[in-house]
Every structure is written in C-alpha cells, then in structure tokens.
Amino acid sequence: MKTRPEDARLPCMTTTQIAPHRIEEGYWIYSAWKHLRSYTIQAAAAFEATVLAGKICDLLGRMRRLAPYSMARLSPIARDAMINRHELENIVIPVLENLGVIQVDRVGTRIRGLRAVVLSQDDVMDQTARIWDHLALDLPERGAIFLLALTAALPTTREEAKEKCISRNLTEQEAEQAIELSLAHNLIKICHVADYDTDFLYNDFLWGEDIQRTVRALAALSGEIREGLRSLLEELHSHEGRPTREIEAARPDLVRLAIAKGLIEAVDIVTAEGKKATFHFTPRFRGFGVSQEQAPDALDQVKLVIASFAFSTRFARYKLKDPEIFLDRLIEQGYAGNASPIGTDYGALERQRIVDVERILPGSDRYRFRALKVDTLVEARDTMKAGALFVPNPRGSDGSSLFEPHSFNDPVAVRQQAQARQAGQRPLYDATLLAAIRNAAQQDTF
Numbered sequence: 001m002k003t004r005p006e007d008a009r010l011p012c013m014t015t016t017q018i019a020p021h022r023i024e025e026g027y028w029i030y031s032a033w034k035h036l037r038s039y040t041i042q043a044a045a046a047f048e049a050t051v052l053a054g055k056i057c058d059l060l061g062r063m064r065r066l067a068p069y070s071m072a073r074l075s076p077i078a079r080d081a082m083i084n085r086h087e088l089e090n091i092v093i094p095v096l097e098n099l100g101v102i103q104v105d106r107v108g109t110r111i112r113g114l115r116a117v118v119l120s121q122d123d124v125m126d127q128t129a130r131i132w133d134h135l136a137l138d139l140p141e142r143g144a145i146f147l148l149a150l151t152a153a154l155p156t157t158r159e160e161a162k163e164k165c166i167s168r169n170l171t172e173q174e175a176e177q178a179i180e181l182s183l184a185h186n187l188i189k190i191c192h193v194a195d196y197d198t199d200f201l202y203n204d205f206l207w208g209e210d211i212q213r214t215v216r217a218l219a220a221l222s223g224e225i226r227e228g229l230r231s232l233l234e235e236l237h238s239h240e241g242r243p244t245r246e247i248e249a250a251r252p253d254l255v256r257l258a259i260a261k262g263l264i265e266a267v268d269i270v271t272a273e274g275k276k277a278t279f280h281f282t283p284r285f286r287g288f289g290v291s292q293e294q295a296p297d298a299l300d301q302v303k304l305v306i307a308s309f310a311f312s313t314r315f316a317r318y319k320l321k322d323p324e325i326f327l328d329r330l331i332e333q334g335y336a337g338n339a340s341p342i343g344t345d346y347g348a349l350e351r352q353r354i355v356d357v358e359r360i361l362p363g364s365d366r367y368r369f370r371a372l373k374v375d376t377l378v379e380a381r382d383t384m385k386a387g388a389l390f391v392p393n394p395r396g397s398d399g400s401s402l403f404e405p406h407s408f409n410d411p412v413a414v415r416q417q418a419q420a421r422q423a424g425q426r427p428l429y430d431a432t433l434l435a436a437i438r439n440a441a442q443q444d445t446f
Contacts (some may be wrong), residue, residue, distance in 0.1 A: 013409065016052065018122060018126045019126060022125070022126045022129035022130065022239075023122050023125045023126050023129070024125075024149065025125075025129040025132075025145070025149070026057065026124070026125025026126055026127070026128035026129040026132075027125050028145055028152075028224050029050055029053050029054060029057065029128055029129060029132050029145055030053075030054050030057045030058075030125065030128060030146045030147050032047065032050050032054065032144075032145055032148060032187060033051060033054020033057070033058075033147065034054065034055070035185070035186070035187065036050065036051055036054070036174045036185065037051070037054070039185070043051070043185075043229070044185075046138070046140070046141060046181055046185075047141055047144070047181075047185070048135075048138070048141070049132055049135035049136035049137065049138070050132065050136075050141060050145060050240065052087075052092075052135055053128055053131050053132035053135055053136075054089070054128075054350035055081050055082050055083050055092075056083075056092055056095075056096070056128065057079055057083040057124060057125070057128040057131075058081040058082075059071055059077065059083060059092070060101070060116055060118055060124045060127060060128070061124050062077055062081070062099055063077075063102075063114075063116035063117075063118070064116055064119060064120070064121075064123065064124055065119055066115055066116070066117070066119070067115070067116075068105075068113045068114070068115045069113060069114050069115070070112070070113050070114075070413065071111050071114075072443070074114060075086070075088065076436040078092070083299045091113070091441065094116070095131065095134065095135070096131070098179065098430060099127075099130060099131060099134060100117065101116065101117060101118065101127050101130075101131065102114050102115060102116050102117060103115045103117060105326055108373050125413060132145075139169075139170050139171075139174045139178075139180075140170070140174050140177035140178045140180075141174060141181065142168075142170075142172050142178075143165045143168070143174060143177070143178025143179075143181075143184045144178045144179075144181045144185075144187060145354070146164075146165065146168060146207060147161060147165070147178060147179065147182045147187070147201065148182070148187055148188065148203065148409075150164055150315060151188050151201050151203040151207075152206055153229045153230050153233050153234050153237070154201035154202045154218070154226070154229060154233055154263070155201065155203075155211070155214060155215055155218060156201055156202075156226075156230075157198055157199065157200055157201070158190070158198075158199045158200075158201060158224075159173075160197055160223065160226070161179060161201050162175045162179065163175075165178050165179075179201070182201075183201075186204075187202070188201050188202065188203060189202055189203075189204045190202075191211050191215050193215050193219040193425070195219070196218070196219040196220070198205045198219050198224040200215040200216075200218065200219070201411055202214075206283045207283065210262065213262070213444055214261075214263070214339055217262070217263075218261075218263040225254070225257075225319070228249075228250055228254050229250070229254065229257075229258055229263060231249040232247070232249045232250040232251065232254060232255065232258055232264070233258070233263065233264065233282050234249070235247065235248060235250075236264060236280050236281070236282045237282045240281050240282065240383055241267075241279045241280070241281060241303065241306040241307055241308065241310050241312060241383070241384065242280055242310075242317075242371050243277055243278065243279050243280075243310060243311075244277070244278045244279075244280070244281065247280070250445065254361055255280070259280075263282075263283075264280050264281065264282055264283075264291060265279050265280065265282075265303070266279070266280055266281075266282045266304050267279045267280075267281065267304065267307045267347070268307075269307050269308060269311045269315075275315060275416060277307075277311050277314070277315045279303075279306065279311075281303055301352050301373065301376045302376055302379050302380050302383065303355055304348055304349065304354070305349065305354060305377060305380035306346065306350060306380050306383060306384055308317070308349055309323045309326075309327065310381070310384070311336055318339055318341055323384070324381070324384075324385070325391060327377060327380075327381040327384075328381070330355075330369055330371050330377060331374055331377050333409040334370060334371050335368055335370045335371065336368060337367065337368075338366050338367055338368055339366060339367065340365050340366055340367065342366075342367035342368060342369060343357060343359075343365070343366075343367035344358055346369070349369075352373075353373065354373045354375075354376055354377070355369040355370060355371055355372055355377075356369070356370040356372060357369060357370075412429075
C-alpha cells in the first residue's frame with residue numbers, strides 16, 4: 001500500500017500530542033474496520049487505508065504499555081490481527097517507525113526488537129487516526145469516515161452531508177462518491193421523508209430505533225436550526241450530563257426544542273429544600289461501554305449518578321470539592337462521606353438502590369454513602385471523566401480542562417461487530433495460533 005504524498009488540500013498531521021478530535025476519529029476508523037472486515041478483499045477495496053489502519057489499531061492495542069517484542073513473538077500476534085508477515089515487515093513496521101509510533105532495535109539489518117510507544121486506549125485511537133491520515137490517499141474514503149461521525153451527531157440531509165464534505169476540501173464529485181461508498185457498505189443508512197421529499201442520512205445504531213419520528217421532526221426545521229442542534233449535540237456529547245447554565249453552543253430555546261423533539265434527554269435533580277438543576281444527555285451517551293442489546297442505562301441509573309454528583313460540585317449547600325476522589329473511595333472501599341446533606345439531598349440514589357445512606361455513628365447528624373450498585377457507580381465515574389464533569393465550573397476554563405480524552409467504546413463498533421458476517425469455526429487454526437503466541441512469549445529474549 002502506498003502512503004499519501006503531501007497534499008495541499010489535506011495536509012498530513014505531524015503532531016504527536018494526543019488530541020480529542022483524533023481519538024474520536026480513531027474510534028470511527030476502527031469501528032468502520034470492524035464492519036468492513038466481514039467483506040471480501042475485493043468488496044472492501046475502496047477502504048484500503050481504513051482496513052490497514054484498523055488492523056494496525058488492533059495490533060497496537062495488544063502491544064501498548066511499552067512492552068518489548070521480538071519479531072518471533074510479534075508475528076503470530078500480528079497474524080491474529082489479520083496482518084500477514086509480508087505486510088508486517090514491508091508496510092506496517094516502516095509506516096509505524098516513520099511516524100514514531102514504534103521504536104525498532106536493529107542489529108545490522110535484522111530487527112532485534114520492537115516497542116510500541118502507546119500507553120492507553122485513547123493513545124491507540126489517536127495514533128490510529130494519525131496512521132490513517134498518513135495512509136488515506138483516496139478522498140472519497142476519507143469522506144466516508146467523516147460521514148460516520150457527522151451522522152452520529154445528528155441525522156443530516158443528503159445535500160447537507162454533501163456540503164459538509166465539500167467544506168472539508170472534497171470536490172462535489174468526491175463528496176457524492178463518499179456518500180455512495182458509505183451507503184453501499186452500510187456504514188450509514190438513508191431514510192426518505194415523503195412529506196418534505198427529503199432524504200436523511202443517519203447512523204443506524206444511534207438513531208435507528210426512532211429514525212422515522214426523528215427525521216420528520218428535523219425535516220420541519222430550517223437548515224440553520226438543524227445546524228444549531230448539531231452544535232448543541234456535539235457539545236453535550238463531549239460533556240454528557242452538562243447542566244443547563246454551562247451550555248455554550250445553543251440558546252435556551254434551542255435546548256428546549258431539542259428536548260421536546262427527543263433529540264436530547266434532560267434529568268432534573270431536586271433537593272429536599274426544593275433546589276433544582278437540569279442536566280442533559282445525548283443519544284451517544286449509550287456508547288459508554290455497553291451494547292444496545294444490554295438496554296444501556298434503560299433505568300436511567302447512570303444518568304442519575306452523574307447528575308447527582310455534577311449537582312454536588314455546582315449547586316449543593318456544601319459543594320463536593322473532589323468528586324473523583326470521593327467516587328473512587330466509594331467504589332474501592334464500599335463507603336464514603338461525612339456530611340449532613342448526604343442524609344437529605346440524595347434520596348433518589350437511595351430509592352434506586354444505587355447506594356444506602358447511613359449515619360457515621362449512632363445518633364450522629366452526619367451521614368455517609370454505602371455502595372450497592374458498584375457497576376453503575378464505575379460507569380458513571382468513567383463517563384464523568386470523559387465529559388470533564390469533575391471540573392466544578394468548566395465555563396471559562398482553559399481548553400485542557402474542557403476536552404479531556406474520550407474513554408469509551410464506540411457505539412457503532414458494538415452494533416457493527418454484532419451484525420458482521422462471521423467466518424465458520426476454525427478450532428485447529430485458532431489452537432495452533434494461540435500455541436504459537438504462547439510459545440513465542442516463553443522463548444522471547446533480548
């Protein structure tokens with residue numbers, strides 16, 4: 001596979017600093033690869049860069065945390081990631097070394113060992129986006145991956161999708177080809193609104209359940225309002241559970257419209273004294289580590305935890321100064337807290353049996369939480385980290401506090417993986433491959 005030369009329209013990224021937009025893009029690339037790997041090589045040929053970047057993402061995910069690998073140890077792992085020996089030695093290693101993603105230790109021309117310079121899942125996704133950007137020669141392919149993210153935020157008309165692609169330096173013909181590729185490979189789907197004679201492109205996982213109601217509502221709105229809604233949903237997705245007063249991308253009337261149309265969900269927290277605050281969530285919230293089949297947060301318990309602790313940092317009588325440490329302690333020790341408001345202001349968490357509230361000592365007027373549903377607390381904590389809700393007041397903060405890296409399983413990935421056409425059983429091949437990985441690991445020396 002050839003790599004992309006310098007392109008005046010789409011310059012190659014050179015920065016190695018982890019960037020939130022690249023993390024998000026990496027997830028979409030890997031999601032697309034998990035869908036495309038069920039196609040034949042010929043059928044997926046239009047996504048050559050995405051297929052290779054997806055395989056490299058899989059390999060880097062296994063290599064992360066700076067462990068050294070010999071070629072003997074790496075080869076069977078690469079093969080399990082669908083990278084053959086020729087591809088590994090002649091394409092993957094040179095590309096990764098050139099981009100500084102791996103360090104290669106050589107004795108003469110022989111590779112003695114390799115080390116992936118990636119630590120976290122976010123790091124892997126960021127590097128995947130850089131690799132894909134380096135490999136992607138074909139602009140319609142780039143447009144198709146862009147459309148995945150575009151339609152995840154909000155269903156969009158075909159014309160608006162084409163305009164968005166053109167704004168990213170695709171020609172009109174390339175934009176049409178990007179839409180055609182996406183639809184032909186079921187990366188996105190299309191819905192016709194007869195009353196308005198309009199076609200909407202949408203992400204099936206996020207919008208498929210209510211697509212008819214959603215597109216009818218959107219079709220009745222002007223393009224300007226739809227664009228405002230898109231900006232709103234993109235902001236809220238970066239900060240799931242954000243309170244009303246901290247929303248910056250839309251006016252209050254547009255927020256109310258989004259709630260009324262079912263495009264976002266609102267959760268109210270009301271204290272015993274009647275103090276109230278509203279927190280907002282997007283359809284992409286369901287992507288935080290769960291599949292659609294598992295009825296993600298169907299009971300709204302994760303939303304309730306997030307809203308409760310976001311409330312405690314902003315509106316409570318005695319504000320919680322470090323909710324991350326508090327939640328960590330509650331999860332790890334099973335109990336946390338020493339304050340009187342715990343006895344009065346968190347009844348909703350008790351009613352849902354997420355926590356119990358108990359006195360610190362018999363007769364004391366101070367209370368603490370005791371964890372009951374640890375899985376719910378863990379998911380809420382991780383979601384709050386992703387959305388910067390541990391910052392008491394994000395408004396006016398610098399960019400680093402507003403845009404912490406995302407740590408979530410991409411929603412499309414789970415659904416596409418479940419729908420992908422699987423190969424037949426291959427127990428002998430898999431057993432042999434596993435034995436090779438184990439044997440190579442035991443014999444690996446430096």
